[in-house]
Amino acid sequence: MSFGTLYTHNPTPRSTTLLALAKLNNLDIDIVYAEKKNEQAFAELRKYNPLGQVPTFVGADGLVLSECIPLTLYCTLPVLIPTSKRSVNHTMLAVASQAPNKRSSALLGSSQNDSLKILQWMSFANSDLFPAVGGVFLPRIGRRQIIRQDDEDSLRAMLQRCKYIDEHLKTSRFLVGDTVTIADFFTTSLLMGAFAAFRKTMEDRFQTLCRWYDEVCEVDWFKEIAGGVPDLGLELEIPEDSE
Numbered sequence: 001m002s003f004g005t006l007y008t009h010n011p012t013p014r015s016t017t018l019l020a021l022a023k024l025n026n027l028d029i030d031i032v033y034a035e036k037k038n039e040q041a042f043a044e045l046r047k048y049n050p051l052g053q054v055p056t057f058v059g060a061d062g063l064v065l066s067e068c069i070p071l072t073l074y075c076t077l078p079v080l081i082p083t084s085k086r087s088v089n090h091t092m093l094a095v096a097s098q099a100p101n102k103r104s105s106a107l108l109g110s111s112q113n114d115s116l117k118i119l120q121w122m123s124f125a126n127s128d129l130f131p132a133v134g135g136v137f138l139p140r141i142g143r144r145q146i147i148r149q150d151d152e153d154s155l156r157a158m159l160q161r162c163k164y165i166d167e168h169l170k171t172s173r174f175l176v177g178d179t180v181t182i183a184d185f186f187t188t189s190l191l192m193g194a195f196a197a198f199r200k201t202m203e204d205r206f207q208t209l210c211r212w213y214d215e216v217c218e219v220d221w222f223k224e225i226a227g228g229v230p231d232l233g234l235e236l237e238i239p240e241d242s243e
C-alpha cells in the first residue's frame with residue numbers, strides 16, 4: 001500500500017536524502033514531478049502547498065507535510081511505529097529509542113543534545129549553505145539564480161560556509177560526533193551541486209570536507225539514490241578578498 005505521494009522536482013537536492021531514506025525504510029512512495037512546466041502536476045501540488053514548493057508530501061493517512069527538514073525526519077522515523085505513536089509529543093530521541101529499524105533511527109543521534117545539533121546542521125545546510133551553492137552553481141549551468149545576491153557574494157558565501165564545515169570536520173569525523181547521522185546525508189546532498197560543478201576547487205581548498213563528503217556518499221543505501229553525480233569540471237575564479 002502506498003505510504004503517500006511526494007511532490008518533487010527532477011532532480012532537487014532537497015529531496016535526495018528523504019528519497020534515499022524512503023528506500024532504506026521500504027516506504028512505498030508515489031513520486032510526482034511538479035515543475036511549473038508540468039502544468040497538471042503543478043496545479044495538483046498547489047492544492048496542498050499554495051506556494052507550489054517542493055518537497056511536499058501527502059500521506060495516505062491524510063498528513064500533508066512540506067519543508068525538506070521535517071520531511072527528511074519523517075522518512076527517518078521508522079514506519080513500523082503505528083501512526084498513533086508518532087505523536088508530536090515524542091521528541092526525536094524518544095521516537096528513535098522505540099525504533100524497530102535501528103539502522104535508520106541511529107541517524108537521529110544518541111542523545112538529546114546530538115539530536116539538537118543534527119537539527120542545527122540541517123537548518124544551516126538548507127537555509128544558509130544551499131542558497132550560496134545555488135547562487136554560484138545555477139547561473140553557471142544556465143539556470144536562474146535563486147537568491148538575490150550577485151555572483152561574487154554567492155561565491156564568497158559558498159567558500160566561507162565550506163570553510164566553516166571543513167574546519168569543523170578537522171576535529172569531528174562527522175558533523176555530529178563520530179557516527180554518521182542524518183545531518184551528514186542531508187548536508188552532503190545540498191553540497192552536490194558544488195561538487196558536480198567545482199570538484200577540483202573543492203579538493204584544492206577543502207580536503208577535510210572532501211574526505212567527509214566522499215565517505216558519506218559511499219554509504220550504500222544513500223549511494224543507490226544519490227550516486228552518479230556528474231563531474232562538470234567547471235572553473236571557478238576566486239575573488240581575491242575571499243577567505
Ligand SMILES: N[C@@H](CCC(=O)N[C@@H](CS)C(=O)NCC(=O)O)C(=O)O
Pocket residue numbers: 009012013014051052053054055066067068069126
Ligand atoms: N523552505 C522550503 C523551500 C523549498 C523550495 O524552495 N523548493 C524549491 C525547489 S528546491 C522550489 O520548490 N522552488 C520553486 C518555487 O519556489 O517556486 C524547504 O526548505 O523545503
